[in-house]
Amino acid sequence: MEEGIIFSEKQRFRQWWLWLILFVLNGVFLNGAFKQIFEGKQFGDQPMSNTALLISVFVLLLITFLFVILRLETRINNNGVYVRFYPFHLSFRYFPWESINLAKVRKYSPIMEFGGWGIRFGLITKGRALNVSGNQGLQLEFNNYQKLLIGTHKPEELKQALHILGKDQE
Template sequence: METEVLFRETQRFRQWWLWLILLIAFFVPVYNSVQKGKLHHFSFPQYFNFDNLIVFIVPVLAIALLLSCRLDTEITAENIRVRLFPFHLKFKTFSAKTIGLAYVREYNPLLEYGGWGLRLGLFGKGKAYNIAGNQGIQLVFKDGSKLLIGTQKPDEASAALQKGGYLKAEVY
């Protein structure tokens, strides 16, 4: 019998400023490359050399990576599962037996974890999987390690943690 999913969320990078930076990072080198080609009497075979190809491919790959990137989170009474696709093809599963405490909290992504994505926190903050915002599901494991999972649905996540029995503190 399959366990009831108490909470499910999928997040994607949607920050306008991030896409603006990527577009500028794409169009400025492309524009410069095209202008350089015009100065040297643009000819199709000479223009598409390795250097110019890199100018087009690297930004396109970065944009494709961010378009495909998503953070999937599931909470059940038995475990909490998280996947930062495409870095994790399979879910990372954290058994309720290993979690001492889980709760939703506000955090500062830049100061505590150095930004968004798959991050390693400073000063014992543990790891973080986050895409956007400043709300997260804080897991404190019985061995003392920590993991923060970003959420855009803090109230729903908190209700699921309570229903799943994660809010009672054990050893942490």
């Protein structure tokens, strides 16, 4: 797969508001757990048990760690398109050019078409999406009429790669 890569991109969740929410929630819960467990002061008007509080802190830290390691990787070469949404896809998903009817870069509405970002399933006609932010993506339509949209922060480079491969259909 590494041979002849024409386009490569790694994306992460970088929305400032997402990190602010996670930072505030972690701060509140860690502070509350410290006060309740080590100082003996109740956290809130109706405090959780120490066990439930520790489990909440652990789950929140786990979610934060997941967002830290999440990444969408896309590679394109003469053979086809390779994509993975780590850590959900440990290896790349390979889509050979022979199985792709249409490959084009397009603007889309993440909320309206797919309900947000991540590994998304849109309406029946929209297909699936893999995205982390933004509103630009590589739309793939397969021979079996299924669709996959892969988000990108490099739409112009992606268009150029498709042009080099002779796959641009604009």
